[in-house]
Amino acid sequence: MCQSCLGMHSYAPVEGPGVGGVSLLPVSMAVLGIETSCDETAAAVVCDGAQVLSSVVSSQIDLHSAFGGVVPEIASRAHQRLLPSVVARALREADGAAGATPDAVAATAGPGLTGALVVGVSAGKALSIAWGVPFVAVNHLEAHLYAAFLENSGIPLPQVVLLVSGGHTMLVLMSGHGRYKLLGQTLDDAAGEAFDKVARLLGLGYPGGPAIDRLAAEGDPDAIAFPRPMLADGLNFSFSGLKTAVAVYLRRNPEAPAADVAASFQRAVTDTLEAKALRALRRCGTRNLTLAGGVAANSELRRRFKALDARTFLPSRAMCTDNAAMVAAAGWWQLQREGPSSLGVGPDPSWGMPGA
Amino acid sequence: MLTLGVESATDQCGCALADGGGLLAEVRVLLGRRHAEMLAPQVGFVCEQAGVTLSGLGAVAVDAGPGLYTGLRAGLATAQAIAMALGVPVAAVSSLEALAFGAAVCGASPSLTLSVIDARRGEVFWGWYSTSGEGDLAELTKPAVGAPEDLAAEIRRGEVVGRSAFGGAGRILVVGDGARRYAEVMGASARLELAGEELRFPPPSAVALLGRRRAVAGETLAPEHVEPVYLRPHDASRRAWHAPTRTP
Numbered sequence: 001m002c003q004s005c006l007g008m009h010s011y012a013p014v015e016g017p018g019v020g021g022v023s024l025l026p027v028s029m030a031v032l033g034i035e036t037s038c039d040e041t042a043a044a045v046v047c048d049g050a051q052v053l054s055s056v057v058s059s060q061i062d063l064h065s066a067f068g069g070v071v072p073e074i075a076s077r078a079h080q081r082l083l084p085s086v087v088a089r090a091l092r093e094a095d096g097a098a099g100a101t102p103d104a105v106a107a108t109a110g111p112g113l114t115g116a117l118v119v120g121v122s123a124g125k126a127l128s129i130a131w132g133v134p135f136v137a138v139n140h141l142e143a144h145l146y147a148a149f150l151e152n153s154g155i156p157l158p159q160v161v162l163l164v165s166g167g168h169t170m171l172v173l174m175s176g177h178g179r180y181k182l183l184g185q186t187l188d189d190a191a192g193e194a195f196d197k198v199a200r201l202l203g204l205g206y207p208g209g210p211a212i213d214r215l216a217a218e219g220d221p222d223a224i225a226f227p228r229p230m231l232a233d234g235l236n237f238s239f240s241g242l243k244t245a246v247a248v249y250l251r252r253n254p255e256a257p258a259a260d261v262a263a264s265f266q267r268a269v270t271d272t273l274e275a276k277a278l279r280a281l282r283r284c285g286t287r288n289l290t291l292a293g294g295v296a297a298n299s300e301l302r303r304r305f306k307a308l309d310a311r312t313f314l315p316s317r318a319m320c321t322d323n324a325a326m327v328a329a330a331g332w333w334q335l336q337r338e339g340p341s342s343l344g345v346g347p348d349p350s351w352g353m354p355g356a
Numbered sequence: 357m358l359t360l361g362v363e364s365a366t367d368q369c370g371c372a373l374a375d376g377g378g379l380l381a382e383v384r385v386l387l388g389r390r391h392a393e394m395l396a397p398q399v400g401f402v403c404e405q406a407g408v409t410l411s412g413l414g415a416v417a418v419d420a421g422p423g424l425y426t427g428l429r430a431g432l433a434t435a436q437a438i439a440m441a442l443g444v445p446v447a448a449v450s451s452l453e454a455l456a457f458g459a460a461v462c463g464a465s466p467s468l469t470l471s472v473i474d475a476r477r478g479e480v481f482w483g484w485y486s487t488s489g490e491g492d493l494a495e496l497t498k499p500a501v502g503a504p505e506d507l508a509a510e511i512r513r514g515e516v517v518g519r520s521a522f523g524g525a526g527r528i529l530v531v532g533d534g535a536r537r538y539a540e541v542m543g544a545s546a547r548l549e550l551a552g553e554e555l556r557f558p559p560p561s562a563v564a565l566l567g568r569r570r571a572v573a574g575e576t577l578a579p580e581h582v583e584p585v586y587l588r589p590h591d592a593s594r595r596a597w598h599a600p601t602r603t604p
Contacts, residue, residue: 073425073590080429084436084580101441115426118392122433125396130410130441135396343400346393 030094031335032102032127033328034087036120037112037140038167039063039070041082042324045094045102049146049332050153054093055318055325058082065206069196076115083123090324101131104340106331109137110351111167117347125343134340136331140322141353144292145174146333147319147326155313156288160280162273164301165293165322166192166207169237171280172353174290178337180355183280184235191269192295194239198246198265202258212262213299219259221267221300224249228272235280242268270301274308287311296320357414357571360399360438361564363557364391364431365423365451366473366533370560371398373406374568381406382561391430399438413444415576417567419558420448421585422481422499423473428584436579445576447567450499450585454558455531456485457493457566459551467527468496472507472534472542480504480534481587487529491565501587504538511542531555 028048035042044055060078064070091100107124110117121137128135145161158175160183169192170185189197192209199208204215226245229238246265250256281289290313291305297317305312319326361372363384369391370384381402385394403410418435421428439446452471459469473481480503484496511528531551535542539550570576 071590076425076429077584077586077590080432080584083433084440087437088440088580115429118426118430119433122392122395122430123437126399126434126437127441129396129400130438343396344393346390 029103029332031104031106031328031332032087032090033324033326033331034083034105034107034120034124035143035322035324035327036079036083036116037108037110038116038322039075040322041079041086042322043083043087043090044324044328045090046150046325046328046332049329050150052150052325053095054090055323056086056090056093057323058086061207068200068206070113072113072115075113076119079116079119083119087123102133104128104134104136104331104335105131106136106138106328108140108143108327109345110348111140112349114347114349117349121345121347129343134335135343136334137341137345138327138331138334139351139354141168142180143326143330145172145290146330147292147315147323148290148313150319150325150329151315152313155290156311158284158286159288159290160277160284160286161290161292162277163292164191164273164295166190166196168293169239170353171235171276173280173284177333178355180353182353183283184237184276186237186239188238188240189243191237191239191273192293194243194269195295197243198262201247201250202261209295209298212266215259216263216266216300219257219261219263221263223260224256224264226264226268228268231272231275235276235283237272237276239269266298266300270304273301274304278308278310281310289313291315292320294321357568358408358412359415359417359447359564359568359571360410360413361417361560361567362395362431362435363419363454363560363563364395364427365419365421366427366557367424368557369394369398369427371395371402372560372564373402373408374561374564379561379565380408382559384557384560389424389426391427395430395434399434410438410442413438413442415444415447415567415571417447417449417563417571418582419451419454419563420582421451422475422501422587423451424476425586432582432584436582439579445571446579446582447570447576448582449563449566449570450483451558452481452483452499453485453493453495454562454566455555456487457491457562458555458559459529459531460487460493461491461562461565462554467529470528470530470535472530472532472538474534474537475501478503480507480538482507482534499585499587504534504541508542511548533557
C-alpha cells in the first residue's frame with residue numbers, strides 16, 4: 001500500500017517539463033474519485049492512478065428494484081443523501097491519519113442521469129476548492145477503460161476494449177492514454193439493457209444481469225436458437241431484435257423452461273460480443289483485449305473471453321461494475337495529460353467517449 | 357463567525373459571506389439552470405472579493421428548500437462538501453424563510469409576509485411569516501405545497517395556523533417568484549402587496565445572515581445529516597432510459 005501518498009504533499013508549483021514549463025503534480029499523488037452517474041454512490045482514493053487505497057460503493061439497487069429499473073428522481077435523492085458519508089468512509093479507509101487530504105479530486109461528469117451527476121460534480125468541485133487541490137471532470141466511459149489498469153498496470157497498448165454495461169455497448173481502440181477510437185457501438189439497446197428486459201420477461205426482477213447469470217447456469221444454452229443480430233459483418237451491435245425474439249418465443253412457448261431461455265439468450269449475447277471483439281482485434285492488428293463495464297461481470301462472458309485466442313484482460317467483478325476507483329484512476333491520467341478541469345464545468349448527461 | 361451562505365433552490369444561483377459585522381459579499385446570477393456549473397466559481401469569487409479564504413469559515417449555511425430539485429441538490433452537495441472538507445457544521449435555512457428574512461432586512465415595515473415559490477407543474481410552495489424591520493422573523497406555518505388556487509383560498513379564508521391572517525389591520529407582503537407568476541390567481545386585495553424584483557428569489561445574503569445566526573446559536577447539523585425539503589414524493593413513473601451518447 002502506498003502509505004506515503006495521503007496528506008504529504010504541499011501544493012507549491014514545481015518546475016517541470018510540461019506545457020508552459022510548470023507542473024503542479026507532486027511525485028506521488030492520491031486522487032479522490034467520486035461516481036454518481038447512475039445508481040451506485042461511490043467514492044475511492046487511488047494513488048498514482050494505480051494503487052487503490054480505498055473503494056466504497058453504496059448500491060441503490062434495493063431502492064429501484066420495486067420499479068423494475070432506475071428511477072432518476074429516486075437515484076438523485078439517494079446520491080444526495082449517501083454521498084457525504086460514502087466520501088467520509090473512503091477517506092477514512094484510505095488513511096488512518098486524521099485530517100489527511102487527497103491531492104486532487106476527480107468526479108464523473110457524464111454520461112449519466114443529469115440529477116445524479118449534479119450531486120457528484122457539485123460535491124467534487126466543492127471539495128477541491130475547500131482543500132485547495134485540482135479538480136478533474138471525468139468521462140464515465142473512459143473511467144471504465146481504466147478499471148483494468150488498476151489491477152494490471154502493464155496492459156500493453158494499443159488494445160481493443162469491449163465496454164458492455166446497462167447503458168453502453170461499444171468497441172474502442174485505445175492506442176494510448178487519452179487516445180481512443182470508437183470502432184463500433186450498439187444501434188439500439190445496450191447489452192445490459194437486453195439482460196434487464198429479458199429478466200423482466202422471465203419475471204426475474206431487477207437488476208437482470210446477475211439473475212440471468214444465475215439461472216442460465218442451470219439451463220441448456222443450445223436449447224433455443226435465438227438470433228445473433230448483425231453477426232455477419234461490421235463492428236456495430238443491435239440487441240433490440242434479440243429481446244423481441246425472446247418475447248415472441250415466450251409468448252408462443254409459455255411452458256418453456258426459464259433456465260433454457262436464460263442460457264440460450266445469454267449464449268446469443270456472448271456469441272455476438274465474442275465475434276465482434278475478435279473482428280475488432282483483426283482489424284486493428286492487435287491481440288490485446290480488455291473487458292469493461294457491468295456486463296463484463298457475467299460468468300459466461302468471462303469464461304468465453306478467457307478462452308479466446310488473444311491477450312485478454314478481465315478486471316475483477318467489483319471493478320467491472322460502477323465504482324469510483326476507476327474514476328480516480330482515469331482522473332489521475334487525465335491530470336497528467338491535460339491538467340485540471342475548469343471549475344465552471346457541469347454535468348454532461350450525453351457525453352460520448354472523448355476523442356472517439 | 358464567518359459564514360458562507362449558498363442559495364440555489366430556485367432559478368437563481370448565488371452565495372454570500374457574512375460575519376459578526378454583517379454581510380461581506382454577495383453574488384447572485386439568473387442564468388437558467390446552471391447551478392452545478394456556477395456555484396463553485398461563485399464561492400471562489402465572493403471569497404476573493406471579501407479578501408477571505410474558505411479555511412476561515414466557521415459554518416456553511418444552505419438554502420435547503422423547498423425549491424427546484426436539481427438546483428437544490430447542487431446547493432446541498434456543495435455546502436455539505438465544503439463543510440465536510442473544512443470540518444465545520446451546516447446551518448439549514450428554508451427558501452421561504454430566506455425570502456421573508458430578505459423582506460425584513462430590506463427595511464419593510466412590520467408585516468405579515470407570505471413567501472411563495474414557483475414549484476413548477478402548476479404548483480407553488482408557500483409559508484407565512486411575521487417579520488419586523490429589525491430582521492426578526494417568526495414562522496407561522498410550516499412550508500406547504502399546492503395549487504395556486506389552494507393558496508388563494510387560504511388567503512380568502514384568512515386561515516393561518518396560529519393566527520388569523522385577516523384579523524389585524526396590517527398589510528400582507530407577498531414575496532417570491534411564485535407570487536409574481538400567480539398574482540392574478542391569488543386575487544387583488546387592498547391588503548396584499550406584491551414585493552419588487554429584489555425579493556423575487558431568496559437573497560443569498562439572507563441565507564448567510566440567517567445561517568450565521570443559527571450557527572452562533574448552535575442550531576447546526578453535521579454535513580451528512582442535512583436533508584433537503586422536497587415536500588413532494590418522488591415521481592417513480594419516470595423511469596430512466598439510456599440516451600445514446602453523442603458521437604462526432
